[in-house]
Amino acid sequence: MITIIGSGKVGGDAALFSALKKLDDQILLLDVAKGLPQGEAMDINHMLSEQGIDVEVKGSNDYEDIRGSNIVVVVAGSARKPGMTRMDLLKINASIVKSVTENIKKYADDSMIIPVSNPLDPMAYITQKVSGFDRSRVFGMGGMLDLSRFRQFIHESTGYSRDSIRGLVIGEHGENMLPLPRFSSVSGVPLSSFLPKEKLDEIVQNTKQVAAKVIELKGATVHAPGNAISAIVETVVRDRKQVIPVATYLDGEYGHSDVTIGVPAVIGKNGVEKIIELDLNDEERTMFDKGVANVKDAISGIEI
DSSP states (O other), X not given: OEEEEOOSHHHHHHXXXXXXXXXXSEEEEEOSSTTHHHHHHHHHHHHHHHHTOOOEEEEESOXXXXXXXXXXXXOOSOOOOTTOOGGGGHXXXXXXXXXXXXXXXXXXXXXXXXXXXXXXXXXXXXXXXXXXXXGGGBOBSHHHXXXXXXXXXXXXXXXXXXXXXXXXXXXXXXXXXXXXXXXXXXXXXXXXXXXXXHHHHHHHHHHHHHHHXXXXXXXXXXXXXXXXXXXXXXXXXXXXXXXEEEEEEEESGGGOEEEEEEEEEEEETTEEEEEXXXXXXXXXXXXXXXXXXXXXXXXXXXXX
């Protein structure tokens, strides 16, 4: 069973995309708000019925119902509002994620946890520490979402098929994220063969800023994060061994320890099966280290 804790727009979309991909026979939506997960589950089930998809979505307000979950996605917490940075949410969401993780540990201690709540990297760190799970079983969603935006800007700039575009975004899920044009390509051809440095720099800046623009225009980002969650879940469920960016706990990798931040990793049925260490140049390393410093500063003020 896949459980999604937090039944707002992103949680609902994550359940919808996961059901459409038939990632499990049962998907549980859990939320403290009475009626919300039940209503969301009914709505999704009605659509699945018309589609002929035999996946059952259930809504609940009781943590005991997460027993038997293989994967638990944590979307619970306050959403980012216009004008807010992800770090503005730190104090609001830290206590929520801590409480949610304690319940996961109590009722689904064999599960993998995918944190999504912002600010993502500190929330993934809290999840790691409070759960006590092996680091392979806790990996946050941020980089996968950033990557979807990065690939879209590459598509817009080149006009080439989205399917042929490969990219990578690592580091902090926030203003210090690190889109990597040097590790990106179109059908294996380096991106720098198609676009000048000025355009690549513009794409990087757009990727960093676009979430705030979407929030300004429509109030929240919904479909891209919902899909990113389902993409990570699919990689686990189907044991795809796919290399994707996830926020995971570092223990010496990239020269850092006791911090959770986005890095490329092999994801399969065992969760994080291997962390890939890239040979970053000086400019890339500086930005990555800046993100690490920002996350460490954030978690230093959290009581766990």
